[in-house]
Amino acid sequence: MQAWNKISRMPAPAIKKMQDELLRKMLNEELAVRHPYYRTLFKDNNLDPAEIRGVEDLNKLPFTAKEDMLPREDDLRNPKKFVLEVPAAGEKKEKKKGLALFGKKDKGPDIDDYKLHTLYFSAGRTAKPVPFEYTHYDLNNLKEAGRRAFDILELTRDDTLINAFTYAPNAFFWQMFYSTIDIGSTALQTGGGKVLGMEKILKAMDNLEAPVFVCAPGYTLFALQTLDFFGFSAEELERIVLGIDYIPMEVVEKTKKLMTAVGAKDQKVQRMYFVSEAKSGWAECKPDYGYHTNPDHVLIEIVDPVSGAVLGEGEKGEVVVTHLDARGTVLLRCKTGDIATGGLVTEPCPNCKRTVPRIMGDIERKSMYYEMQGKEGPVHFNGNHLRKIMMAREDVLLWYVELNRDQSEDTLKVVLKGVSGTDEAALINSLEPELQNEFKLPVTIETSTLDAVANKIGLEKYITEQVIFDNRNH
Numbered sequence: 001m002q003a004w005n006k007i008s009r010m011p012a013p014a015i016k017k018m019q020d021e022l023l024r025k026m027l028n029e030e031l032a033v034r035h036p037y038y039r040t041l042f043k044d045n046n047l048d049p050a051e052i053r054g055v056e057d058l059n060k061l062p063f064t065a066k067e068d069m070l071p072r073e074d075d076l077r078n079p080k081k082f083v084l085e086v087p088a089a090g091e092k093k094e095k096k097k098g099l100a101l102f103g104k105k106d107k108g109p110d111i112d113d114y115k116l117h118t119l120y121f122s123a124g125r126t127a128k129p130v131p132f133e134y135t136h137y138d139l140n141n142l143k144e145a146g147r148r149a150f151d152i153l154e155l156t157r158d159d160t161l162i163n164a165f166t167y168a169p170n171a172f173f174w175q176m177f178y179s180t181i182d183i184g185s186t187a188l189q190t191g192g193g194k195v196l197g198m199e200k201i202l203k204a205m206d207n208l209e210a211p212v213f214v215c216a217p218g219y220t221l222f223a224l225q226t227l228d229f230f231g232f233s234a235e236e237l238e239r240i241v242l243g244i245d246y247i248p249m250e251v252v253e254k255t256k257k258l259m260t261a262v263g264a265k266d267q268k269v270q271r272m273y274f275v276s277e278a279k280s281g282w283a284e285c286k287p288d289y290g291y292h293t294n295p296d297h298v299l300i301e302i303v304d305p306v307s308g309a310v311l312g313e314g315e316k317g318e319v320v321v322t323h324l325d326a327r328g329t330v331l332l333r334c335k336t337g338d339i340a341t342g343g344l345v346t347e348p349c350p351n352c353k354r355t356v357p358r359i360m361g362d363i364e365r366k367s368m369y370y371e372m373q374g375k376e377g378p379v380h381f382n383g384n385h386l387r388k389i390m391m392a393r394e395d396v397l398l399w400y401v402e403l404n405r406d407q408s409e410d411t412l413k414v415v416l417k418g419v420s421g422t423d424e425a426a427l428i429n430s431l432e433p434e435l436q437n438e439f440k441l442p443v444t445i446e447t448s449t450l451d452a453v454a455n456k457i458g459l460e461k462y463i464t465e466q467v468i469f470d471n472r473n474h
């Protein structure tokens, strides 16, 4: 592992050279030797990993899908096939030229790097959760990713922080936990709404006079909109770091507005993008400048979600992850199901000048693209867009949508709870035609109680709330 201050300033050709070298090493010295799934895949398809000379050859290898990794009825240990086997004691590498870039002595694999340390799971919003094995080696990389994210966010030990990410065995919560420990700041690990509940989180923010609040976007909006109700102050609040879930710029803007409304000292909002498959998360220095990735940990490709073709600089497509430096669970060309609307860019960041590849735009979930049946034929419904519209509204507190089938036509039913003091009848009157016009589908809107909506979406039950329910029989 090279020093971050060096990697983050490397010119693009040097980053590519480093990634080519790490990729060859991963393919030939790890995957082909001790990775049960890829070793077999290479053999069965007559693929010779030695022929992959660099990143541009990667498209000769097939993708991995989340489904490939799931436990199966006839094989509950299937996810284990994606875990590097522990090398036999005394295993020595063949005499090879050492990795010039790192100038290390080649002593053969360190067995301890391969031993299971902990399991983190994918958030499982749509599919079943997938287990990812982390060894001691991976945990060090996770901590390093956390350290780098805090460097990008410009957080220091003076920043007292409330971590309201949901406590769970996932990389999101734990990367944030390790970052705060590493930086040595005063931090309260609340465990999120699921563990501590809203009132106690807001009370802690008030009591600790914490300037930094770290939380998923939906829960953040809810917190800022209910602060008044609980009678707490947020006047020391300066910055909110959003992460885990969908955070379009409209949500950043709304968060800033709400921070002003609750009397926060400053209104700085930053975003993080966590990817279970990458085994870590990345930060933006400033909203809309892109998630600054770690090119020595993972290689990012942006591909056409349908054809699988690798796309060019800045083109919208699916985020695909290849591990360049991992033990435990290791993935090659794994499709994440996340669509980066601004693609990947490799030019230096115009704001912080760091040179690492950046993932741009909104991160949409492919699973929230629906094919619906309209009156005059199929209609493509982008649930991400509905989320953007609903989250950006200042009069909506909580909501969800049902996708229903009415005989031969599909319909949307939105159920919501307005912000306290909102004329809900007027809200329905204006929102119904707006949504109908936007999505070209019949829309009905109903209001409900705070408890009913909160329970339905699992506000304090799931890692992030679930707001789209597809009730159609497929």
Ligand SMILES: [Zn+2]
Pocket: 284, 285, 286, 289, 292, 349, 350, 351, 352, 353, 354
């Ligand atoms: Zn930057």
